[in-house]
Amino acid sequence: MRRITPLLWLLFSAGGTVAALLFPVHLFLTGLAVPLGWLEAPGYESLHTLLRHPVTRLYLLALIALPLFHWAHRFRYTLYDGLQVKHLTALIVVLCYGTALVGTALAAYTLWSVP
Amino acid sequence: MSPQAEGRPIDPHYTLYHPRWYRRRVSVWWWLQNRAYAGFVLRELTSVFVAFFAVILLWQVRALVQGPEAYARFLVRLGTPLFLGLHGLAFLFVLFHAVTWFNLAPAAMAVRVSGRRVPDWVIVGLNYGAWLVLSGAVAVILLRG
Numbered sequence: 001m002r003r004i005t006p007l008l009w010l011l012f013s014a015g016g017t018v019a020a021l022l023f024p025v026h027l028f029l030t031g032l033a034v035p036l037g038w039l040e041a042p043g044y045e046s047l048h049t050l051l052r053h054p055v056t057r058l059y060l061l062a063l064i065a066l067p068l069f070h071w072a073h074r075f076r077y078t079l080y081d082g083l084q085v086k087h088l089t090a091l092i093v094v095l096c097y098g099t100a101l102v103g104t105a106l107a108a109y110t111l112w113s114v115p
Numbered sequence: 116m117s118p119q120a121e122g123r124p125i126d127p128h129y130t131l132y133h134p135r136w137y138r139r140r141v142s143v144w145w146w147l148q149n150r151a152y153a154g155f156v157l158r159e160l161t162s163v164f165v166a167f168f169a170v171i172l173l174w175q176v177r178a179l180v181q182g183p184e185a186y187a188r189f190l191v192r193l194g195t196p197l198f199l200g201l202h203g204l205a206f207l208f209v210l211f212h213a214v215t216w217f218n219l220a221p222a223a224m225a226v227r228v229s230g231r232r233v234p235d236w237v238i239v240g241l242n243y244g245a246w247l248v249l250s251g252a253v254a255v256i257l258l259r260g
Contacts, residue, residue, distance in 0.1 A: 013223065019165045020216040020242075023209045025250035027168050029257055030175065031202030035194040042258055044183045050256070051179055060176055064169050071166035078159040083143060103173065110177050 008073055008097070015070025022063060057111040065104040072096035161212035164205040171202075217242040 033039040050056050076096045080086050146152040178189035192198060220242050221235035 015165075016212070016216050019209065020213040021246050021249050022253060023165060023168055024206070024213055024246075025253045026172065026257075027202060027206050027209055029254060031168070031171065031193065031198070032206060035190070035199060035202075039258060041190060044179070044186050046259070047179055047186075051176070060172070064172050064176075067165045067169045071162040071169070074159060074162035075166070078156075078162065082146075082156065082159070084141065103169065107173050107176070110173065110180055114180055 008069070011066065011069035012073035013070075015066035015068070016074075018063060019067040019070055023067065026063075051114055057114060061104075061107055061111055064107040065100075068100040068103045069097075072100040157208075157211065158215050161208045161215075164208035165212060167201070167205055168209065213246065217246065 029039065034041045051060075073096070076092055079092050079096075080089075085092070146156040175189060178185045193202075217239055221238040224238070226233040226238060
C-alpha cells in the first residue's frame, strides 16, 4: 500500500483537476439545461457519431475514470475523519479503490464496445 | 491468586489493569460547530457528487452504445424530479469543488520561472481561464448536434 501511495495521490489530483475543469459544464448541460428544456438536446445520431471517434472515447475514459479515483482517495479520508472508523482501514481502502477500479473497467469495456 | 491470599502486602500504586485514559467522545457532527470545519467537511463531501456524476456519464455512454431507444429512456429518466433534484444539488457541490480546487492550486504546485516563483494570482487566473475555455469548447462540441 505504501509503495503505491504516490500513484494514488497522482490519480487523486489528476481526477480533481478533470472534475473541476469539465464536470460543471457537462453536469449543467446534460443534467439541468437539456432536461429542463433550456437548450435543445443534441440528437442521438450526432452524439453517436461523436462517440465513434477514438479521441472522444479516450476523453470519456479519462472523464469517467480519473474522477472516480479522485473520489476514492478523498472519500477514504472523509470516512476516517467524519465517521471515526480508522480501525476499518483495510475494508475502506478495498471498497473505495475497488469501486473506482470496477467503474474504470466498466467504462473501458463500454467504450471499447462502441460499434 | 490475589496478593492478600499469598500474604504479600498490597501495593497501592500497582494495578493489574492498564489505566483507561480520559478521553472525551467526539460527536460525529463535530464539524458543524465551526464555519471553517463545516467548509472543510463540505469540500470533502464534494467527492461523493463527483463520483455520482461520473456514474451518470458512464450510464449515458452505455445508453448511447445500446441504441436510440435506450438513449431516449435515459433522457426521460433525467427529466424526472428525482434526477433534476440530484443534479441541482450535485451541480452546487461540483461548483464548490471547482472553486476550492482552483483556489488551492498555487499551494499544491509552486511554479518557478527562471528562478522566481510565479505569483499565486497568476496560477489561479490561469486555472479559471482554462475552465472558461474548456467549458465553452465542450458546450460547442456537445450542442452543435
